[in-house]
Amino acid sequence: MRRTSFEDLECPIARSLEHVGEWWSILIMRDAFDGFTRFDQFERSLAIAPNMLTRRLKSLVDAGLLERRRYQDRPPRHEYVLTETGRALRPVILALYAWGNQDLAPGDRSLVLVDRATGREVEPVLVDRATGVPLSDLDIGFVAGPSASEPFRDRLADAAAAAGRPAT
Template sequence: MRRTSFANWPCSIARTMDLLGDWWTPLVLREAFYGIKRFDAFQQELGIARNTLTDRLRRLVDEGLMEKRAYQTDPVRYDYVLTEMGRDFFGVLAAMNSWGNRWLSGEQGAPVVFHHDRCGHEAEAAVVCADCGEPMTAEDTRPRLGPGYPPHLAERPDVQRRFTA
């Protein structure tokens, strides 16, 4: 059965989920942030099937989050390195880690914490307004139509209801 593509939906969350596709892709990106670069190391750390890993790495390269760099010529072998686009995904993983630490850790505590080298402290990701620096919460933040929302959809009554208070 073919899955629905969200790549052209007027929603960045849906588009991101379409790019990720499944639970393996964020875990491959996590390993890349942990310093993994080689196919065999990804496979060993994740316990992922080789064909699945090949597919996920190919997609991450095709979508621009990683690039392949040859480190050996005979036979050709590659490192998989995060691009600027891929490195920018760190905030998403950090937010997921913070949420998981709060709600899924259990009595033992957080399994992974992040150390912020600049200030020297253990840190949790926080979503703050880029303009005023205040925390953004579901209670004080609402979605609005952006400039990229398709005009023919923006006129629909159901869309109007969704994006107006």
């Protein structure tokens, strides 16, 4: 069964899921942020079938999140290195970490985020860049951007109406 592609959808969340919406992809990216670069490292860390790992790595390379580089000629071996686009996913991974620790396993954390330089525990918080106010403290919502199509604007207006908010 062929899955639906989100590549051409206007919603940036849907487009993002096109590249990292499969759970192995997020876990591979997590491991890449931890410093893993080689196939056997990912395979061992994730206990993932080699054929699945091959597909997911290819998908992440095709999406521009990882770069495949040869590190050995005989036999040919490659490593997978984060690209600039891949490194930009880090705040999303950290937000998932924070949500998972806070809301899914509070008080029973098996993973703690620390500042490597000081060892001090770090608690990620998403903030508005302009004001520094945590997003959780704001009443925020999605509105149509300048390039939104009419159908997309209609969808957003329907969502606003369903929530009892004025469409903007």
